[in-house]
Amino acid sequence: xxxxxxxxxxxxxxxxxxxxxxxxxxxxxxxxxxxxxxxxxxxxxxxxxxxxxxxxxxxxxxxxxxxxxxxxxxxxxxxxxxxxxxxxxxxxxxxxxxxxxxxxxxxxxxxxxxxxxxxxxxxxxxxxxxxxxxxxxxxxxxxxxxxxxxxxxxxxxxxxxxxxxxxxxxxxxxxxxxxxxxxxxxxxxxxxxxxxxxxxxxxxxxxxxxxxxxxxxxxxxxxxxxxxxxxxxxxxxxxxxxxxxxxxxxxxxxxxxxxxxxxxxxxxxxxxxxxxxxxxxxxxxxxxxxxxxxxxxxxx
Amino acid sequence: xxxxxxxxxxxxxxxxxxxxxxxxxxxxxxxxxxxxxxxxxxxxxxxxxxxxxxxxxxxxxxxxxxxxxxxxxxxxxxxxxxxxxxxxxxxxxxxxxxxxxxxxxxxxxxxxxxxxxxxxxxxxxxxxxxxxxxxxxxxxxxxxxxxxxxxxxxxxxxxxxxxxxxxxxxxxxxxxxxxxxxxxxxxxxxxxxxxxxxxxxxxxxxxxxxxxxxxxxxxxxxxxxxxxxxxxxxxxx
Ligand SMILES: Nc1ncnc2c1ncn2[C@@H]1O[C@H](COP(=O)(O)OP(=O)(O)O)[C@@H](O)[C@H]1O
Ligand SMILES: [Mg+2]
Numbered sequence: 001x002x003x004x005x006x007x008x009x010x011x012x013x014x015x016x017x018x019x020x021x022x023x024x025x026x027x028x029x030x031x032x033x034x035x036x037x038x039x040x041x042x043x044x045x046x047x048x049x050x051x052x053x054x055x056x057x058x059x060x061x062x063x064x065x066x067x068x069x070x071x072x073x074x075x076x077x078x079x080x081x082x083x084x085x086x087x088x089x090x091x092x093x094x095x096x097x098x099x100x101x102x103x104x105x106x107x108x109x110x111x112x113x114x115x116x117x118x119x120x121x122x123x124x125x126x127x128x129x130x131x132x133x134x135x136x137x138x139x140x141x142x143x144x145x146x147x148x149x150x151x152x153x154x155x156x157x158x159x160x161x162x163x164x165x166x167x168x169x170x171x172x173x174x175x176x177x178x179x180x181x182x183x184x185x186x187x188x189x190x191x192x193x194x195x196x197x198x199x200x201x202x203x204x205x206x207x208x209x210x211x212x213x214x215x216x217x218x219x220x221x222x223x224x225x226x227x228x229x230x231x232x233x234x235x236x237x238x239x240x241x242x243x244x245x246x247x248x249x250x251x252x253x254x255x256x257x258x259x260x261x262x263x264x265x266x267x268x269x270x271x272x273x274x275x276x277x278x279x280x281x282x283x284x285x286x287x288x289x290x291x292x293x294x295x296x297x298x299x300x
Numbered sequence: 301x302x303x304x305x306x307x308x309x310x311x312x313x314x315x316x317x318x319x320x321x322x323x324x325x326x327x328x329x330x331x332x333x334x335x336x337x338x339x340x341x342x343x344x345x346x347x348x349x350x351x352x353x354x355x356x357x358x359x360x361x362x363x364x365x366x367x368x369x370x371x372x373x374x375x376x377x378x379x380x381x382x383x384x385x386x387x388x389x390x391x392x393x394x395x396x397x398x399x400x401x402x403x404x405x406x407x408x409x410x411x412x413x414x415x416x417x418x419x420x421x422x423x424x425x426x427x428x429x430x431x432x433x434x435x436x437x438x439x440x441x442x443x444x445x446x447x448x449x450x451x452x453x454x455x456x457x458x459x460x461x462x463x464x465x466x467x468x469x470x471x472x473x474x475x476x477x478x479x480x481x482x483x484x485x486x487x488x489x490x491x492x493x494x495x496x497x498x499x500x501x502x503x504x505x506x507x508x509x510x511x512x513x514x515x516x517x518x519x520x521x522x523x524x525x526x527x528x529x530x531x532x533x534x535x536x537x
Contacts, residue, residue, distance in 0.1 A: 074434055101440030111435035115453045124449070125439035206435075213439060 020083040025050045025217060025248055026071060030080035033066055033272075040066045042272035043080070048217070048250060053243050055259035055280070056252045058269035059295055064252040065108075067269065068221050071250065072103045085216070101129060104210030104218040108225050110202040112194035112209070119190040122177035122209045123170070129213075130169035137162050173212075180208040184238060200231030204238050211242065218242065220251040256300055260284055268292050312504035322493050322505075329489035330512055336405050336485060337471045343410025344470070345463070348417030353447065355422050370418075377415035383476050385412055390480045405477040413470045417463055424459030425451055457531045464524035468517050475513075486512055 015030045024047040033041040040063045048054055056064050069075040071082055073089045073096055082089040084099055113121050141159045148156040164172070181187045184204045194202055203223055210218060223239065224232040236258050243249055243262050253259055259266055259280060266283040268276040270291050276283065284300075287293045316322045351370045357363040377385070389408040390401060428451045436446030478488035490509035494502035 072438060074438060097437075097440045097442055099440075100438060103438075105435075105438035107431060107435065107438075109429075109431055111429075111431035113432060113435065113450050115450065124436075125441055128441050128445060210439070 014079050017081055017088065020086060020088075021047055022086060024048060024083070025052075025085060026250075027083040028067075028071065028080065029083065031067070031070055031077050031082065032079040033063070033070060033075060034078045040272050041070065041077070044272075044274055045080075046267070046274060048248065050216075050248050051246055051264075052248055053262050053264045054250045055263035055266045056250065056269055057254070057256070057259060057266060057283075057295070057299075062269045063272045064269050065221050068219050068250060068252050071219055072100050072105060074105070101125070101213050102216045104207075104213060104215035106203070106206050106210055106218065106220045106223050108222040110194075110199070110206045110226070112202055112206055114194055117191050117193060118181070118186070118197075118205055119174065119177055121194065121205065122180065122212050123173040125209075126173040126176065126212055127170055130164065130173065131166060134162065134164070134166060134169065177208075177212060180212060181205075184208060198231060199227045200234045203227065203231075203235045207235075207238055207242070215247075217248040217250065220249065220253070222252050222254065224253070224255060254299065256284065256296075268295070270295075309504055309507075312499060312501055313508060315499065316493060316505060316508050322499070325484070325489040325493055326486075326508065326512070328484050329486040329509065330516075332402065332484050333471065333474055333486040333513075334516070336402060336409065336474045336477065336483070337467070339406040340409035340413060340474070341467050341470060343406065344413030344417050344466075347411065347414030348421050348463075349452070351414065351418035352421035352425060355418070356425055374415045374418060377412055382409075382412055382473055383479065386476055386480060401477065401481045401483045405474065405480075405483060409470060409474055409477075412473075413466060416466050416469075420459055420462040420466060421455070423462070424455035424457075426455075427458045428454045460524060460528055460531070464520070468520055471516055471520070472513060 018029055020027050020029070026048040028044055028046045031041050031044040031046075032039070044067060056067065058064050066075055070077050071084075073082065077090060080090075084103065087094050087099055089096060089099055112118075113124065116124065137160050141162070144157050144159055151157070178187060178190065181190055184207075186201060186205065189197060189201065189205075194205070197205070207218075207223075220239065224235050227235060232255070236255065239249075239251070240258075240262055249262075251259070251263070261280075263280050265277060266280050267274045268283060268289075268291075276287070276289050276292050283292070284296065287296055316326070351373065354363065354366045354370045357367065359367070386405065386408045390404050394404040394407070425447075432450050432454065433443075433446055436450050437443065474485060475487040477483045478485055478491065482488070484492075486509045490505040491502070493499050493505035493508075499505060
């Protein structure tokens with residue numbers, strides 16, 4: 001016991017970074033996550049390419065959610081790295097907010113902002129980003145102007161171009177949000193609060209909230225598990241639609257039929273490892289390991 | 301005999317209300333008590349919110365020192381008597397000639413209530429579902445912005461009753477300031493009105509002051525209830 005503690009104390013060295021695959025959109029490298037003594041992810045390495053629809057299946061507690069949450073570093077990996085478009089998300093020098101804006105995430109419990117209307121839920125992040133950039137550009141221009149005072153006429157630094165005013169940023173975000181709401185047939189709910197909506201409506205709004213940022217990849221964590229059965233269909237239909245538009249997706253799901261239909265690749269997770277993977281035909285039609293066979297016999 | 305005392309008391313109270321000079325004192329006392337309480341409450345809420353936010357930060361290296369300072373602050377302030385804190389402020393820290401006692405009081409009460417309020421606010425922030433923060437962060441919004449725009453507005457709703465009670469306690473506690481020196485708050489003016497060369501009795505003016513404290517506290521209690529109900533409604537809209 002004492003030795004184990006000592007070992008843990010001194011063993012803070014991380015696995016060295018390996019060169020990442022430039023062709024991959026997302027790459028997990030030796031991903032390990034422990035909660036105290038509990039090792040939830042055990043050295044997972046996996047690459048996800050653009051356009052892929054990955055379904056993650058596996059028994060409850062096998063680490064599926066944790067794996068997904070490590071992909072956008074909502075959960076800090078204990079060891080290993082995540083690369084997104086060549087950026088090491090575990091490197092503290094990488095601005096994680098900038099990266100997350102291009103990774104949409106949809107949660108089991110929707111997590112719509114309860115204190116904001118549906119419209120505000122969708123526009124919050126786009127407006128935040130727009131205003132943030134605007135403020136940065138203005139500050140930069142102010143600095144340039146100040147420095148230009150001391151420069152000769154022909155040597156002045158040109159100002160940074162500001163293409164949109166604050167008003168335009170907000171109007172654009174609103175128009176985009178309304179377009180998305182119309183697409184899912186909920187435009188009339190723009191001004192209501194999330195608590196008045198059904199689970200299916202909330203989850204569809206959560207999905208378009210993520211889409212409003214134009215992400216490169218969408219991460220879904222059991223998007224239909226908290227829904228009443230009659231609402232599962234509408235949410236899956238929307239996800240399928242987004243998939244057909246070519247979005248790269250990682251979906252943790254218990255909907256095996258959906259996985260079979262939409263996924264280009266299925267990962268089976270068991271005890272913190274991806275123990276088997278392949279096309280849906282292979283995973284569902286010709287499972288190899290006993291664990292997967294056992295799991296499928298229970299859920300199918 | 302007893303009837304006589306009671307009748308006398310009523311005449312004395314009547315005299316306070318009918319004498320312009322005494323009523324001026326009362327209004328002035330009411331105003332100063334409210335003024336000190338409100339200013340101290342604002343300072344307290346400000347300090348309390350900051351301390352609460354620091355206390356809920358993860359236990360990383362960068363937060364170690366701020367966390368220790370906040371922990372020490374709440375422990376010391378909540379573990380020592382308010383009167384003593386005020387004495388230290390008035391007779392040591394701000395023992396500067398001409399430094400207004402009202403300002404010293406505002407600072408002392410503000411610092412004091414900050415320690416109590418911080419615990420309530422912390423509980424309020426923690427009562428907000430973690431998923432709200434995660435949703436904000438997953439969208440690429442900064443932690444600070446998520447906290448200010450999503451978590452704190454929701455936490456405040458849960459905090460209003462308990463923070464309201466702290467503020468009520470604060471209003472009553474400001475009466476200690478009259479022990480330190482000359483601040484014309486509700487308690488102090490009751491002493492003035494009852495002085496030998498004025499009304500020459502303390503019971504009546506002190507009852508009047510007490511009634512005004514009660515009035516403020518009662519009004520505030522009602523207001524808090526009203527706000528609470530409003531907020532709960534807005535969530536169901
Ligand atoms: N924040 C946490 N603290 C401690 N243990 C956790 C935490 N999150 C998850 N776990 C544990 O990690 C294991 C895997 O969890 P999870 O990734 O949610 O599994 P799955 O999504 O496959 O059901 C579970 O045993 C769970 O109890
Ligand atoms: Mg899960």
